[in-house]
Amino acid sequence: MLSNTLRAAALTLLASTAFAGEGHNHGDHSGHGAHAGHGEMAVLATTDTGLVIKDGFARAATSVSKSGAAFLLVENTGDTADRLIDASSDAAQRVELHTHIDNGDGVFRMVHVPEGFELAPGATLKLARGGKHVMLMGLNAPMLEGGEVAITLTFERAGDVEVMVPVDLERGAGHGHGGHGHNHDS
Ligand SMILES: [Cu+2]
Numbered sequence: 001m002l003s004n005t006l007r008a009a010a011l012t013l014l015a016s017t018a019f020a021g022e023g024h025n026h027g028d029h030s031g032h033g034a035h036a037g038h039g040e041m042a043v044l045a046t047t048d049t050g051l052v053i054k055d056g057f058a059r060a061a062t063s064v065s066k067s068g069a070a071f072l073l074v075e076n077t078g079d080t081a082d083r084l085i086d087a088s089s090d091a092a093q094r095v096e097l098h099t100h101i102d103n104g105d106g107v108f109r110m111v112h113v114p115e116g117f118e119l120a121p122g123a124t125l126k127l128a129r130g131g132k133h134v135m136l137m138g139l140n141a142p143m144l145e146g147g148e149v150a151i152t153l154t155f156e157r158a159g160d161v162e163v164m165v166p167v168d169l170e171r172g173a174g175h176g177h178g179g180h181g182h183n184h185d186s
Pocket residue numbers: 026069098099110111133134135
């Protein structure tokens with residue numbers, strides 16, 4: 001794990017923006033905050049089976065956060081169903097597929113989804129703030145603006161697909177957000 005740590009540190013050291021922060025939570029209690037502000041629909045990877053992985057980004061609430069999350073879209077342009085069943089990354093000690101569920105009282109709670117997310121033919125799986133996401137627990141290095149996180153997505157049918165996801169700390173933070181995480185300097 002040490003070499004992983006060094007690698008992750010090297011990646012994130014590419015970022016030059018320093019920012020102060022407080023708290024260490026995942027930051028997404030308020031749910032429907034995912035209005036993409038300045039997203040390009042960059043394609044990160046495609047598979048022979050017709051999956052198109054695009055529009056990804058990763059974030060953590062602060063520079064001292066112990067965890068972060070990654071978000072992206074997976075479009076199934078093929079004619080066979082698939083399923084996103086796992087994710088892994090050297091950037092964190094533990095990586096899980098998560099979603100948010102509403103307890104019924106308006107409070108959203110993150111839960112691990114071990115069975116993963118279905119990908120019907122023609123459907124687009126959306127991992128977005130306030131909803132499904134790749135959870136990165138125990139970050140090996142701070143997640144800094146301008147950095148990148150390598151994430152391997154495991155699909156039931158298409159197998160492992162590695163994507164490089166840019167760190168974007170501001171994305172989706174402008175609307176319906178709980179109020180934490182507005183700590184960037186610029
Ligand atoms: Cu989570």
